[in-house]
Amino acid sequence: MDLNLTPDEQSFRDELRAWLKENVPEEYDGQRGGEDSDGYWQYLRDWQKKLFDGGWAGVSWPTEFGGRGATPIQQSIFLQETIAAGAPEHLGVIGEGLVGPTIIVAGTEEQKAKYLPRILSGEDVWCQGFSEPNAGSDVAALGTKAVLDGDEWVVNGQKIWTSFAQGSDLCFLLVRTDFDVPKHKGITALLVDMKSQGITRKPLRQMSGDSGFNELFFSDMRVPVANQLGPLNQGWKICITALMNERTNLGSSMFTFFDQAVDGLIEHARTRKRNGKLLSECPLKRQKIGQAVADLEVYRLNIARALSRMEKDSTPGPEGSMLKIYWSEMYQRLSQASMEILGDVSQLKDFDGGEWVYRYLRSKGSTIEGGTSEIQRCILAERVLGLPKSY
Amino acid sequence: MDYDLSKPQKMLQQSVREFCQRQCPLEKVREIMETDTAQDPELWQGIADQGWIGLHLSEDLGGLGLALVDLAVVAEELGRACLPGPFLSTTWAATLISKSGHEAAAKKYLADLCEGSKIATVACFEEESGWAAEEYSTIKANESGDGVLLSGSKQLVGDAAVADIMIVAARGDKGLTLALIETSADGVSIKATPGIDATRKLYEVKFENVPGTVLAIGDDAKRALTESQQVGNVAVCAELVGSMQWMLETTVEYARTRKQFDQIIGSFQAVQHKCADMLLATESSRSAALYAAWALSESTDDADRAVSIAKLFCADSAQKVGGNAVQVHGGIGFTWEHDLHMFYKRNKANEFLFGDSTFHREHVALIAIDAA
Numbered sequence: 001m002d003l004n005l006t007p008d009e010q011s012f013r014d015e016l017r018a019w020l021k022e023n024v025p026e027e028y029d030g031q032r033g034g035e036d037s038d039g040y041w042q043y044l045r046d047w048q049k050k051l052f053d054g055g056w057a058g059v060s061w062p063t064e065f066g067g068r069g070a071t072p073i074q075q076s077i078f079l080q081e082t083i084a085a086g087a088p089e090h091l092g093v094i095g096e097g098l099v100g101p102t103i104i105v106a107g108t109e110e111q112k113a114k115y116l117p118r119i120l121s122g123e124d125v126w127c128q129g130f131s132e133p134n135a136g137s138d139v140a141a142l143g144t145k146a147v148l149d150g151d152e153w154v155v156n157g158q159k160i161w162t163s164f165a166q167g168s169d170l171c172f173l174l175v176r177t178d179f180d181v182p183k184h185k186g187i188t189a190l191l192v193d194m195k196s197q198g199i200t201r202k203p204l205r206q207m208s209g210d211s212g213f214n215e216l217f218f219s220d221m222r223v224p225v226a227n228q229l230g231p232l233n234q235g236w237k238i239c240i241t242a243l244m245n246e247r248t249n250l251g252s253s254m255f256t257f258f259d260q261a262v263d264g265l266i267e268h269a270r271t272r273k274r275n276g277k278l279l280s281e282c283p284l285k286r287q288k289i290g291q292a293v294a295d296l297e298v299y300r301l302n303i304a305r306a307l308s309r310m311e312k313d314s315t316p317g318p319e320g321s322m323l324k325i326y327w328s329e330m331y332q333r334l335s336q337a338s339m340e341i342l343g344d345v346s347q348l349k350d351f352d353g354g355e356w357v358y359r360y361l362r363s364k365g366s367t368i369e370g371g372t373s374e375i376q377r378c379i380l381a382e383r384v385l386g387l388p389k390s391y
Numbered sequence: 392m393d394y395d396l397s398k399p400q401k402m403l404q405q406s407v408r409e410f411c412q413r414q415c416p417l418e419k420v421r422e423i424m425e426t427d428t429a430q431d432p433e434l435w436q437g438i439a440d441q442g443w444i445g446l447h448l449s450e451d452l453g454g455l456g457l458a459l460v461d462l463a464v465v466a467e468e469l470g471r472a473c474l475p476g477p478f479l480s481t482t483w484a485a486t487l488i489s490k491s492g493h494e495a496a497a498k499k500y501l502a503d504l505c506e507g508s509k510i511a512t513v514a515c516f517e518e519e520s521g522w523a524a525e526e527y528s529t530i531k532a533n534e535s536g537d538g539v540l541l542s543g544s545k546q547l548v549g550d551a552a553v554a555d556i557m558i559v560a561a562r563g564d565k566g567l568t569l570a571l572i573e574t575s576a577d578g579v580s581i582k583a584t585p586g587i588d589a590t591r592k593l594y595e596v597k598f599e600n601v602p603g604t605v606l607a608i609g610d611d612a613k614r615a616l617t618e619s620q621q622v623g624n625v626a627v628c629a630e631l632v633g634s635m636q637w638m639l640e641t642t643v644e645y646a647r648t649r650k651q652f653d654q655i656i657g658s659f660q661a662v663q664h665k666c667a668d669m670l671l672a673t674e675s676s677r678s679a680a681l682y683a684a685w686a687l688s689e690s691t692d693d694a695d696r697a698v699s700i701a702k703l704f705c706a707d708s709a710q711k712v713g714g715n716a717v718q719v720h721g722g723i724g725f726t727w728e729h730d731l732h733m734f735y736k737r738n739k740a741n742e743f744l745f746g747d748s749t750f751h752r753e754h755v756a757l758i759a760i761d762a763a
Contacts, residue, residue, distance in 0.1 A: 001400065001460050002393050003685055009392060073392055266759055280760045283753070290752030293759045294700040301678040308394035322671050374660070380670055381663035385643045388658035 003304065005073075012074045013081060019054055020085040028088065041125075041167040044091040048122025057120040058096055065104055065112065066120050072310040076252040076303065083256035090253070094164060095119040095126035099172045099191075106189075106230035106238050115170075115191065127168040127194070129159040129216055130239065137375045138391075139174075140183045140236055144218060146175035146190065153177075153190060153228070155198070155221040161369070165201055165214035169194055174235050187235035191227045198222070208361040251303055251323040258299070258327075258334060261359060262292055264352070265338050274343055288337045295330050302326055318383040321376040328366035328373065335359040394681070396464065404464045410441060411472035417730045423475040424589040424733070430476050430510075430553040438478065439507025445485045447622070452489060453502035459622065463629035463684040470633025473733050475590035477510050477550035479744075482626055484511035487558050487569070487619035491606035496571055500556060512554040514545035514596050515616070522620065522746040530598060532563035532570055532605075539563060539570050539605055541598040547743075551581045551594035559603060560616055567612040570603030577601070588740035590733060621687055621698045624745045628680035628698075631705040631741055634734045635673040638716040641731070642666060645720055656719075665715040672708035679704045696758050699751040706748045709738040 005013065028043045051057045060075040061067020070078065082090070090096075100119045103111055118124040135142040144157025155175055165171070171192040178186030192199075198221030203211035230238045269280040269289060279285050306319055338356050339346045346356045367373045381387040396404065414437050415423075423431050438444060447462045448454025455461075462482070469478060485504045488496050488511075503509040516522070517529045530543035541561055551557065554574050561568045572579065578599040586593045607615050643666055646657030656662050683701035686694040713735045717724040724731050742748070 001396055001681065001685055003682065004689075005392055269760060286756040286760070287749065287752050289759060290703075290754070290756035293755050294704055294752065297697075297700050298675050298679050298704050301682050302675055304392065305394040305678045308392055311393075312395070322674060325667075325671060326675065374664065377664040377667035378660060380667040381657070381660075385663075385666055385670060387643065387646060387663050387666065388655050390658050390660050390663060 005077075009071075009073055009077065012070070013077050016056065016078060016081050017085070019056065020081060020087065023050055023054060024085050024087045025050075027086065037166065041091075044088055044167075045122045045125070047088045048091045052121045057092070057122075058100065061096075061100060061104070061116075061120075065100075065116050072307045076307050079253040080256045083253065083260075091122060091125055091164075092119060094128050094168075094172070095124065095170075098128060099126045099170075102172070102189075102238055102241060103191075103229065105241060106234075110226070111191070111229065124170050125164065125168045126170050126172055127162050127165040127214075129162055129171045129173040129192075131161045132158060133160050137372055140187065142174055142176060142187065144173075144175050145179075146177050146188065146223070148177075148225070149222075151225045153188075153223045153225065155190070155192075155218045155223060157218050159216040159218075160204070160213075162214045162216050163212055165194075165216060166203060166211070171216070172229075174239060177235075178233055181233070184236045186233055187239075188232055189229040189235035189238050190223050191229055192221070192223055193227075196221050196223065206362070206365065208358055208365075251306070251320070251327060254327050254331075255296075255300055255303060258296055258331065261334065261338065261355075262296055264355075265289065265292065265341060268342055272342070279341060279343075285341045288341055292334050292337055295333065299326055299330055318379050321371070321379045324370060325373050325376045325380075328363070331359070331363040331366050335363045394678075396460070400461060400464050403461060404468060406441070407443065407465050407468035408471070410437070411468060411474060415472055415474055417473065417733070420473050420475055420590060420730075420733060427583070427592075428550070428553045429590055429592050430550065434474075435476055435510075436507045438476075439505065442505070444478070444481055444507060445501065445505040448485060448489055448501060448505065452497055453505035459625050459684040459688040460681065462622070463625055463680060466626040466629035467633035467636070467680075470630030470737075471637045473590060473634065473637070473730075473737055477512065477553060477591075479591070479623065479626055479630075480512035480549040480554065481510055483619055483623045484513050484554075484556070484558055486622045487513055487615060488571070488606065490615040490618045491569055492611070492615070493571075493604075493606040496604060496606055500571075509555040510550065510553050511556045511558070512548055512550050513619070514548045514551070514557050514559045516545060516547040518546055522750060527560045527567065528562045530559060530561040532561040532568040532603070534564065535602065539568060539603050541570055541572065541601045541603050544595060544597045546584070546593075546595050547586075548581075548594045548596045549591060551596050552583065552592065557596070558606065559598070560612075561603075563608065566609040567616070568608050569606040569612045569615060571606055572598075572601050572603040586740060588736045590737060591740060593740075620745045621695070624698050624702045625680070625684045625687055627741050627744055628676070628683060628701045628705040631709045631738060632673065632677045632680050634738050634741075635669070635676060635705075635709055635712045638712050638731065638734055639666070639669045639673050642669060642716045642719050649721075662719055665719050669712045669715050672712050676701075676705040676708045696755060699746075699754045699758075702746065703748040703751040703755070706738075706742040709742065713738055 028040055030039050058067035059070040059078045063069045096119055100116055103115055130139050132142050146153040146155045171194055173190045173192045174187050175190055176186055177188040198219045200217040202215045204213045204215055205211050272279050306323060339360055345351050378390060382389055415434055423429050442455050443465050445454040446457045447459055450456045481504055485501055488501060504511055517527055520527055530541055532539040532541055541559055557572050557574050559570050561570055578601040580597045582595045584593050584595050646662050646666060649656045679701040683697040686697040716731055723729050
């Protein structure tokens with residue numbers, strides 16, 4: 001056991017830090033959502049292009065596909081350092097973390113050549129069309145239907161909770177191509193141009209007020225057969241790999257986000273007063289702060305341990321479910337404790353630009369998205385502990 | 392970065408596990424815990440012969456010169472077996488003697504402790520103070536010749552009745568004074584104060600003009616005591632992890648075989664989710680406990696914080712894991728006949744040892760808020 005960074009990991013970090021110091025742009029000063037969102041999307045695309053030109057796009061991808069061949073630990077260093085340096089949010093989360101790796105595994109040579117470079121350069125932004133109104137946790141029950149007509153699939157149906165759909169160019173879409181076989185065996189993956197005829201997008205407003213998600217409606221949308229990813233009816237197998245990746249990625253990138261929140265909280269506790277006393281003088285608030293710091297630190301250690309294991313076993317296992325449960329539930333505890341510590345004024349939208357309110361509300365989605373806490377617990381019970389399947 | 396145990400550490404883990412299965416299965420734990428002292432000389436000698444007592448001490452002091460991660464590996468397995476007896480007491484005392492820098496005492500006692508021919512403990516806790524070194528006051532150390540005379544009383548002293556020597560945290564003219572006494576000395580009276588955990592006996596010890604050798608005074612004493620408690624906590628956290636691991640495995644096994652409504656209860660999600668929570672708590676605790684051991688071994692800047700975080704996290708997790716274990720077992724889990732209660736009780740005692748979660752949360756807050 002040796003938790004020091006290896007010389008390779010250290011030089012990776014130092015090189016990245018130096019690059020980030022020169023290249024991270026000023027914070028975006030315009031409106032991020034609503035009618036003016038185009039400017040923000042361009043800002044994010046510009047950042048992705050900068051990463052690409054600097055050789056920092058797709059760090060975990062194999063070098064033959066334009067990546068840097070980074071180890072899981074290096075990838076985690078990348079995610080943490082970019083957030084710590086105040087870099088813009090990562091536009092390529094879905095393209096780079098989910099779609100690209102899946103195309104690398106399952107795509108044709110033409111697909112690889114066509115899509116992979118444009119993911120890294122930020123020219124193509126991807127969204128992911130998995131969930132449907134009646135296929136949430138049971139996503140394999142999806143009913144969006146594709147029927148073959150000549151050399152085109154004709155797609156009808158609806159997707160929901162599609163993140164990034166408002167500004168994306170392409171969609172990694174799962175459709176039902178066979179209704180007469182068990183549900184996992186009749187799904188096919190399609191790579192869909194978002195400018196196709198027959199797609200309607202509608203933003204979904206969340207309780208936090210922003211619209212990170214969308215609904216997509218398909219009415220006789222035509223998709224060339226050449227855009228089918230992997231063999232017919234093998235879409236589920238393909239997307240399981242993708243979902244495993246999603247969980248692991250989410251884990252590391254969230255750490256710095258929480259770390260900054262805890263730092264902000266402690267700064268307030270040191271300086272703000274209540275009933276004539278500093279917040280940090282109240283023993284109960286101190287207990288909550290101590291707990292938040294401990295929770296976060298154990299999260300950091302859990303990530304480090306999972307990454308260390310991945311370096312040896314290469315593929316992410318169901319342990320990813322552990323990280324997902326841990327961070328999403330910690331996010332809720334942390335947001336709740338923050339408002340308790342800060343007190344009444346923390347509910348005001350002008351207090352720190354509403355960030356505490358935002359975290360309090362947004363964290364409610366985290367135990368649902370990417371597999372609910374309940375589903376994750378079932379995965380652990382069955383695949384790690386060997387208990388019988390319950391659904 | 393490698394979070395995994397090394398090959399030699401995995402071998403050590405395996406040999407401790409096999410030793411415990413062979414020499415101290417749970418039927419034996421029950422026998423030993425029913426005795427007055429919970430000390431089985433043959434078992435103790437067996438542990439000593441393996442070199443596991445004081446294994447983290449340097450070789451010239453009688454140890455194996457291993458790291459604290461190795462101590463954690465051993466302690467986790469001992470916790471998994473709910474091994475009774477004075478391992479923690481002796482480990483703590485030996486660490487304290489070594490940390491106090493008193494060469495004569497180290498020379499005189501440590502080899503005997505490591506070889507198993509002597510047992511040691513530390514008398515620290517007092518009713519009106521906690522675990523913070525500066526708080527001890529009841530015991531007065533009065534200078535006499537080249538030593539001190541101790542008077543007063545201490546509580547929650549582990550394994551005092553079987554200890555040959557005892558290190559007492561006392562208050563002298565120059566502040567905190569660590570004094571080493573022989574328990575056979577005149578003026579020492581030891582009274583059993585049975586606690587929740589019968590596998591490790593606790594005592595009240597009274598001192599009346601007991602002669603002691605001074606190991607360290609003032610800041611040196613405080614540093615040595617604090618550092619020895621940190622090492623103690625590394626062992627306690629590892630024990631808690633081992634105990635949680637046993638509870639997890641035992642509970643999952645039960646959930647896989649027990650039937651109600653003609654179904655394996657492990658197929659019910661209410662049961663599955665409790666088991667998944669046990670897994671998450673156990674593994675997260677293991678991450679924290681291993682890191683604390685490593686950080687303390689390497690003297691990293693955050694070692695002190697890492698130990699406190701590990702302690703509060705492991706202690707709180709052990710409560711959740713233990714609660715779920717009993718609940719999933721149902722009625723049988725509440726009986727004396729089932730082995731669960733031995734672990735459940737040990738965890739509670741370990742929760743208090745070297746500071747409970749409230750104590751360590753405050754310490755973490757102190758570092759985060761005031762020390763930055």
